[in-house]
Amino acid sequence: MPKDSGIGASSKRREDVRFLTGKGRYTADINLRGQVYVAFARSTVAHGRINSIDTSAAAEMPGVLAVFTGEDFVEMGSNPAGWYITSRNGETMKEPKRPVLAHGKVRHVGDAYAAVVAETVAQAKDAVEAIEADIEELDAVLDMASAVADNSNRVHDEIDDNICFDWGWIEDNRAAVDAAFESAPHVTTLELINNRLSPNPMEPRASLADYNTGTEDYTLYTTSQNPHLHRLLISAFVMGIPEHKLTVIAPDVGGGFGSKIYHYGEEAVVLAAARKLGRPVKWVCDRSEAFVSDAHGRDHVTKIELATDKEGNFLAMRTETLANLGAYLSNFSTATPTFLHGTLMAGPYKTPLVYVNVKGVFTNTVPVDAYRGAGRPEATYQIERVIDKCARELGIDQIEIRRKNFISPDAFPYTTPVGLVYDTGNYGATLDKMIELGDTAGFESRRAESSAKGKLRGIGYSTWIEACGIAPSHLVGQLGARVGLYDAATVRVNATGNISVLTGAHSHGQGHETVFAQVVSDMLGIPEASIEIVHGDTSKIPFGMGSYGSRSLAVCGTAIVKATDKIIAKCKKIAAHQMEASESDIVFENGNFTVAGTDKSKSFGDIALSAYVPHNYPLDELEPGLEESAFYDPANFTYPAGAYACEVEVDPGTGKVDVVAFTAADDFGNVINPMIVEGQVHGGVVQGIGQALFEVVVHNDEGQNLTGSYMDYAMPRSNDVPLLVVDHSCQTPCTHNPLGVKGCGEAGAIGTPPAVVNAVIDALQAGGYDIAHIDMPLTPSKVWAAMAGAQQAAE
Amino acid sequence: MYAFDFVKPSTLDEALSALAEDEAQAISGGQTLIPTLKQRLAMPSKLVSLTGIAELKGVKTEGNTLTIAGATTHAVVAKEAAEAYPALASLAGRIGDPSVRALGTIGGSLANNDPSACYPAAALASGATIVTNTREIPADDYFQGLFTTALDEGEIVTGVKFPIPEKAHYQKFIQPASRFPLTAVFVAKYSSGVRVAVTGASEDGVFRWSEGEEALGANFSPDAVSGLSVDPDGMMADMHGTAEYRAHLVKVLTARAVAAANG
Numbered sequence A: 001m002p003k004d005s006g007i008g009a010s011s012k013r014r015e016d017v018r019f020l021t022g023k024g025r026y027t028a029d030i031n032l033r034g035q036v037y038v039a040f041a042r043s044t045v046a047h048g049r050i051n052s053i054d055t056s057a058a059a060e061m062p063g064v065l066a067v068f069t070g071e072d073f074v075e076m077g078s079n080p081a082g083w084y085i086t087s088r089n090g091e092t093m094k095e096p097k098r099p100v101l102a103h104g105k106v107r108h109v110g111d112a113y114a115a116v117v118a119e120t121v122a123q124a125k126d127a128v129e130a131i132e133a134d135i136e137e138l139d140a141v142l143d144m145a146s147a148v149a150d151n152s153n154r155v156h157d158e159i160d161d162n163i164c165f166d167w168g169w170i171e172d173n174r175a176a177v178d179a180a181f182e183s184a185p186h187v188t189t190l191e192l193i194n195n196r197l198s199p200n201p202m203e204p205r206a207s208l209a210d211y212n213t214g215t216e217d218y219t220l221y222t223t224s225q226n227p228h229l230h231r232l233l234i235s236a237f238v239m240g241i242p243e244h245k246l247t248v249i250a251p252d253v254g255g256g257f258g259s260k261i262y263h264y265g266e267e268a269v270v271l272a273a274a275r276k277l278g279r280p281v282k283w284v285c286d287r288s289e290a291f292v293s294d295a296h297g298r299d300h301v302t303k304i305e306l307a308t309d310k311e312g313n314f315l316a317m318r319t320e321t322l323a324n325l326g327a328y329l330s331n332f333s334t335a336t337p338t339f340l341h342g343t344l345m346a347g348p349y350k351t352p353l354v355y356v357n358v359k360g361v362f363t364n365t366v367p368v369d370a371y372r373g374a375g376r377p378e379a380t381y382q383i384e385r386v387i388d389k390c391a392r393e394l395g396i397d398q399i400e401i402r403r404k405n406f407i408s409p410d411a412f413p414y415t416t417p418v419g420l421v422y423d424t425g426n427y428g429a430t431l432d433k434m435i436e437l438g439d440t441a442g443f444e445s446r447r448a449e450s451s452a453k454g455k456l457r458g459i460g461y462s463t464w465i466e467a468c469g470i471a472p473s474h475l476v477g478q479l480g481a482r483v484g485l486y487d488a489a490t491v492r493v494n495a496t497g498n499i500s501v502l503t504g505a506h507s508h509g510q511g512h513e514t515v516f517a518q519v520v521s522d523m524l525g526i527p528e529a530s531i532e533i534v535h536g537d538t539s540k541i542p543f544g545m546g547s548y549g550s551r552s553l554a555v556c557g558t559a560i561v562k563a564t565d566k567i568i569a570k571c572k573k574i575a576a577h578q579m580e581a582s583e584s585d586i587v588f589e590n591g592n593f594t595v596a597g598t599d600k601s602k603s604f605g606d607i608a609l610s611a612y613v614p615h616n617y618p619l620d621e622l623e624p625g626l627e628e629s630a631f632y633d634p635a636n637f638t639y640p641a642g643a644y645a646c647e648v649e650v651d652p653g654t655g656k657v658d659v660v661a662f663t664a665a666d667d668f669g670n671v672i673n674p675m676i677v678e679g680q681v682h683g684g685v686v687q688g689i690g691q692a693l694f695e696v697v698v699h700n701d702e703g704q705n706l707t708g709s710y711m712d713y714a715m716p717r718s719n720d721v722p723l724l725v726v727d728h729s730c731q732t733p734c735t736h737n738p739l740g741v742k743g744c745g746e747a748g749a750i751g752t753p754p755a756v757v758n759a760v761i762d763a764l765q766a767g768g769y770d771i772a773h774i775d776m777p778l779t780p781s782k783v784w785a786a787m788a789g790a791q792q793a794a795e
Numbered sequence B: 001m002y003a004f005d006f007v008k009p010s011t012l013d014e015a016l017s018a019l020a021e022d023e024a025q026a027i028s029g030g031q032t033l034i035p036t037l038k039q040r041l042a043m044p045s046k047l048v049s050l051t052g053i054a055e056l057k058g059v060k061t062e063g064n065t066l067t068i069a070g071a072t073t074h075a076v077v078a079k080e081a082a083e084a085y086p087a088l089a090s091l092a093g094r095i096g097d098p099s100v101r102a103l104g105t106i107g108g109s110l111a112n113n114d115p116s117a118c119y120p121a122a123a124l125a126s127g128a129t130i131v132t133n134t135r136e137i138p139a140d141d142y143f144q145g146l147f148t149t150a151l152d153e154g155e156i157v158t159g160v161k162f163p164i165p166e167k168a169h170y171q172k173f174i175q176p177a178s179r180f181p182l183t184a185v186f187v188a189k190y191s192s193g194v195r196v197a198v199t200g201a202s203e204d205g206v207f208r209w210s211e212g213e214e215a216l217g218a219n220f221s222p223d224a225v226s227g228l229s230v231d232p233d234g235m236m237a238d239m240h241g242t243a244e245y246r247a248h249l250v251k252v253l254t255a256r257a258v259a260a261a262n263g
């Protein structure tokens, strides 16, 4: 019988009541008395030298209160990259200054170089149009290969080759990998592009700053996945506001997908303006602004090689990647293409030798940073595509080649050649589950049915792994991280027995308020409804690092478990005192403290009350009150994995691809709320289908974003997606966190793109088209062009 | 958006006199105009709504002619033209999403003449007559290139008369982002001949594929066009499709439209 509450129950998402009835409270919904508005002047050219900015006319416009340019912020610090990457030659990466507002040069279309604060949004926008900027257009650095080859044209004048870092992973293994390739019986080579994506959270970014001239306190309401990280960046790096004088509140946030991890210049501008004017200052990003100012995702150009024997046993893997960083380093931008990507290049396979080279390249485009999956989708896509190609070259079954190379279930803990230790897993189990649920045996008859309709049907697989639950601080510290990646929780039992859990995690759609309450409810034996999850306000919550990298439950959830354990331990002491028993005889079960072997018992509520009304209480040895905190620094990453099968139909007349069946068999370890896990996988898979078939940011030769609205940036819709079959019954619980959980938020976005592309290649090849690869997104026109090209070549 | 005045008259005459003012502009469903205003790409001083005028609304069939008043929404056409002219109703029912269809109107679509809009293909393939406050314009004369029509400044589309064909079908192949046609073909068969109108493909906006019309006039079957080829010269090219791709689609979609029209 499925449980109806607590761990393992599909408890309904409590947050949905407010979201679905319009009672959510997003940053844009918050209005403070006397608030004024800021609008930004953004570069219309991709690269240009700022000769002068004349704001005098703008300053005279009706309602205008202040005008800022980059000049006003030169004294401030730089918005930093969170990880220092060391290049192969031992040098530290190049970190150009990232100013609040562009100064000296504009470096991408959308780069903000001035800001106007006015009484109304319209007045602010009118005044922006009155700013006279003399910006001398320079050639845009766009194509990465030419950016690194030609050092006459530089995004940052002081960086001659536009290269931030040239990273080898693991450099010491390079010679051995090369040697293995020299002698390999078979080598499969594939060049591919991981397409640049725009994150598109439903809620655009927004910020509202308030400054109290009496107390000199700042409050920033902003769309953040990690309010403490925002506060730290603003305080310690950019603005120097003392941390205790700044409160960052991330209220309801409508999706982030990574793009709201980062601190952006707009946040510093509203704070500075609020301080200068003594009035609250608000900014709500337009959707068109979002397309040219939210950090983008992916954008890798890669050559991958796989060395095998004739039977398809993997001998070595080698990759070279150019990773687009955009014009400035966003906060996670240097970690994403390196440690979140290179360390995953073993996949679930026992490939003995792997070497990864990544060059981070500056271009005149919007900064690129972590986007749902962050580095792991890039790794998985390469691995699963090159394996698919290799199997075709060697004539080996696609499932077989994967299975024979899997790390076997008895090999854990398994140390990969790229620096990770997988704690547990069973990749054959998820593969078998996928075969069963996806009825791969019945594929040929489905293919015949499609064929009868004039469609080419194909099936593609992806067996993927990721590293979640970032991260062990000591490990990431060695790798260059400038912060720790633990998390924190406080469990506050109120006098009447209900509970407020304060967490460093931030929920921006995931459902933490439901899931964390399930965990605490299970542990304390009290109803979920008696537990409130508080998040998003630095003045309330302990110092945690927020939500990204599928870390919330594994890391922040563990902190909650640890704090709750402390609560139980303290309660036992109180109970022992009250029932005149030894603490070691107290058993806690179903919300009651019982003296073992007796019928003496006290409910959790009674104990909680006595902690606040300590009349019969061991005051000489125990403080009153019932509130405990815990910080948790994980011992390792967690390693969710899974097996995906995708079936597509290709219309040979138009090149249009339809995903007609999709099966995802995942291993997330233990599952707290199956319904929420399925929802996360659904969302991730659809995002993966989006990347594979629809989404891409396109620039023209001048660096103009041609996909700056939904008229041209294609998002997947419900009717593009079949009924998804998702399963998480294969469970190898994580060995190093108490819940045994691994994380599920990014899985779909990681595992899906190669499954879709492999399926299309399968369909085309079965249809007689000799096509080895098509770069994502596989739009109708691209697929048709590939088919037409293959046909011509054959003739 | 810039500031503007807004009026919503209840008669055509009032609307016309309001429109006579400098920088006044008609607004119907606003599904094209409002996004333009939001991006500050237009600066009318006054918007004159056409949606409060009873005589600009409704669908009626008289004999072999279906007449749709200028400010009739796509949703109403999808419903009320279904019996008389199913291919046209189906076209209306596939424009945008429910909210676009609840607001957007046929007059707005034809006045705007977006090179990728749906209605122009139906009007041209049907040999429809565009009725305005001053005259009647045959579809063959009305469409004059990208976002360009025979309408004079301030002239209002009050209705469209569609001769009802024997058979027809609208084959829409969507652009993946906007869901407008990447290329779409409307085929209509009349006793007098077959008309094939193509939208989303040409740099000059909606056009008739005369070679296809001729072949289908002789033999109204998908095979009739299989030997033809469409010249990519003059076709639009963008990230969603090359000129060759669009030219190819014209033929494929025409054949599919004919197959569907034949049922």
Ligand SMILES: Cc1cc2nc3c(=O)[nH]c(=O)nc-3n(C[C@H](O)[C@H](O)[C@H](O)COP(=O)(O)OP(=O)(O)OC[C@H]3O[C@@H](n4cnc5c(N)ncnc54)[C@H](O)[C@@H]3O)c2cc1C
Pocket: B025, B026, B027, B028, B029, B030, B031, B032, B033, B034, B050, B070, B071, B094, B095, B096, B097, B100, B103, B104, B105, B106, B107, B108, B109, B111, B112, B114, B116, B117, B118, B119, B155, B156, B157, B158, B178, B179, B180, B181
């Ligand atoms: C999300 C979305 C998806 C869409 N998808 C499609 C699609 O798939 N296919 C498609 O064809 N269209 C599509 N459209 C456009 C839609 O059909 C519009 O409704 C239509 O193009 C314009 O009609 P309107 O009534 O909204 O005109 P408005 O936006 O009000 O006006 C458009 C222009 O026409 C003028 N005008 C309006 N009415 C008249 C009149 N009676 N006489 C003279 N001038 C007039 C206005 O002054 C203005 O210049 C889509 C729109 C959106 C927002």
